[in-house]
Amino acid sequence: MSALSPADRPVVTRVAPSPTGMMHIGTARTALFNWLFARHCGGTFLLRIEDTDRERSTEAAVQAIFDGLDWLGLKADAPPVFQATRAELHRQAALSLLDTGRAYRCYMTVEELEIERQKARAEGRAIRSVWRDHEAPAGSNAPYVIRFRGPLEGETIVNDLIKGPVRFQNKELDDLVLLRSDGMPTYNLAVVVDDHDMGITHVIRGDDHLSNAARQSLIYEALGWAKPAFAHLPLIHGPDGAKLSKRHGAQAVSEFADMGYLPEGMRNYLARLGWGHGDDEIFDDDQAIAWFNVADVVSAPARLDWDKLNFINGQYIRQADDARLADLTLDIHRSRDVHLHAGALEALTRAIPLVKDGAKTILQLADLTLFVLKARPLELDPKTKNLLTDETRARLGRLREHLAREAAWDIVSLEQAVRTFSESEGVGIGKFGPALRGVLSGGAPAPDLASTLTALTREESLGRIDDALSQSQQRV
RNA sequence: GGUCCCUUCGUCUAUCGGUUAGGACACCAGAUUUUCAAUCUGGGAAGAGGGGUUCGACUCCCCUAGGGACUGCCA
Numbered sequence: 001m002s003a004l005s006p007a008d009r010p011v012v013t014r015v016a017p018s019p020t021g022m023m024h025i026g027t028a029r030t031a032l033f034n035w036l037f038a039r040h041c042g043g044t045f046l047l048r049i050e051d052t053d054r055e056r057s058t059e060a061a062v063q064a065i066f067d068g069l070d071w072l073g074l075k076a077d078a079p080p081v082f083q084a085t086r087a088e089l090h091r092q093a094a095l096s097l098l099d100t101g102r103a104y105r106c107y108m109t110v111e112e113l114e115i116e117r118q119k120a121r122a123e124g125r126a127i128r129s130v131w132r133d134h135e136a137p138a139g140s141n142a143p144y145v146i147r148f149r150g151p152l153e154g155e156t157i158v159n160d161l162i163k164g165p166v167r168f169q170n171k172e173l174d175d176l177v178l179l180r181s182d183g184m185p186t187y188n189l190a191v192v193v194d195d196h197d198m199g200i201t202h203v204i205r206g207d208d209h210l211s212n213a214a215r216q217s218l219i220y221e222a223l224g225w226a227k228p229a230f231a232h233l234p235l236i237h238g239p240d241g242a243k244l245s246k247r248h249g250a251q252a253v254s255e256f257a258d259m260g261y262l263p264e265g266m267r268n269y270l271a272r273l274g275w276g277h278g279d280d281e282i283f284d285d286d287q288a289i290a291w292f293n294v295a296d297v298v299s300a301p302a303r304l305d306w307d308k309l310n311f312i313n314g315q316y317i318r319q320a321d322d323a324r325l326a327d328l329t330l331d332i333h334r335s336r337d338v339h340l341h342a343g344a345l346e347a348l349t350r351a352i353p354l355v356k357d358g359a360k361t362i363l364q365l366a367d368l369t370l371f372v373l374k375a376r377p378l379e380l381d382p383k384t385k386n387l388l389t390d391e392t393r394a395r396l397g398r399l400r401e402h403l404a405r406e407a408a409w410d411i412v413s414l415e416q417a418v419r420t421f422s423e424s425e426g427v428g429i430g431k432f433g434p435a436l437r438g439v440l441s442g443g444a445p446a447p448d449l450a451s452t453l454t455a456l457t458r459e460e461s462l463g464r465i466d467d468a469l470s471q472s473q474q475r476v
Numbered sequence: 477g478g479u480c481c482c483u484u485c486g487u488c489u490a491u492c493g494g495u496u497a498g499g500a501c502a503c504c505a506g507a508u509u510u511u512c513a514a515u516c517u518g519g520g521a522a523g524a525g526g527g528g529u530u531c532g533a534c535u536c537c538c539c540u541a542g543g544g545a546c547u548g549c550c551a
Contacts, residue, residue: 017551
């Protein structure tokens, strides 16, 4: 054990979620800030699974945490610590507190506790156990819990890195349970013991733990341990300012992944929620690490803004590698049961650089690339069918020959080809552009004509035009 | 009810006692245009209210209002 106080040791942070459901986006941001701060300080970032509530903790939830952090790219620097495996250490700490008189056995029944709770609330004070000042019932086998013997006077100041000094009157703090009647530790004890043993120097966590920081401070003092620095992050709220919940669209990290957001986009967006660096909006991990400091985190809660998330994610899609985007997009098409022919991945790889500027999410990228995956002959939409008048059909026929003579099949050449054709016909592109697009895409979203032709390749493009022309002839 | 936290454009934020209060998203208008986007140009938009402190407050203090967290043998 280091004799140095936490302030003098290399920085060690941790994220400590409880595995009782999905991984909340707020947990993700807490992890991000811990990760950024540790990296910024050249320190260590750890993960601890707070599974002391055996009733509610599940294996699936543990996996969700692993998957979520993995997806976000926030790797811990050491294997995760499972809190429940450390119960014996927690128990010893509680017993030592009993030895030093800083804790006591409380024999209150749940019924008695409930009565006291209501009484205390009515009187506007913290609950107190009668056993704080009484010995155990003689020869009793009655179940008991071990409670912390908190000071009744004075105050406890939490020097929060984000909020500044926060003062709590000790008499307002109740004698929290350290060890349950089944001998298992509770959260507040386990956190203190584990953070101490793991050498945590900075406890960066949600705002909802601010008052726990006061209780935990008291436990640190009673145990004779140096306290870590505390930093309590304001929570993330929904767009309406209320606590983030299902009705706001998403809460779980996995849902954001499913909605087609890129992990680097999420990191950037989450970093900007409650923290800023001048006018910088889009920045990479290295920049965030260089700039980030917990002390600069804003003290007010932030609302989730889908528009901005979409914008930022769109920026990252532009920067993203096309082969990677093609893989991700292929997965979406597959999940949507789109028929994938042998050349699907190739087709997507060709199309993506041509359409990705318009996509905010991978889901949208799938929408925008659907046209290249369609199989000939395409089913034409009603709008396109209406555009295929005799005049337009004849014009598309001439255009088909014009394009077939193109030596190079690339955007620049095709743009030029379409333009020269338009001039030779003496009409604007508007006279045949929409029909051509419809014939090439079957009504699905498609980029400008030259890009669409390029994405489709010469063979496919000409084939689709031929299909449409023969189809419409048959129709008449 | 009690304790604690919070309050700058619709939203995220910059400012950290002296600024025409800046940027981004969103929004509106115009440009571009073969669809939808994207892009470019321009525009409107803020210090919750009230008291102090100060030569001077968005910045510091107090009160009020509003929002939030906690008040478990949950974490």
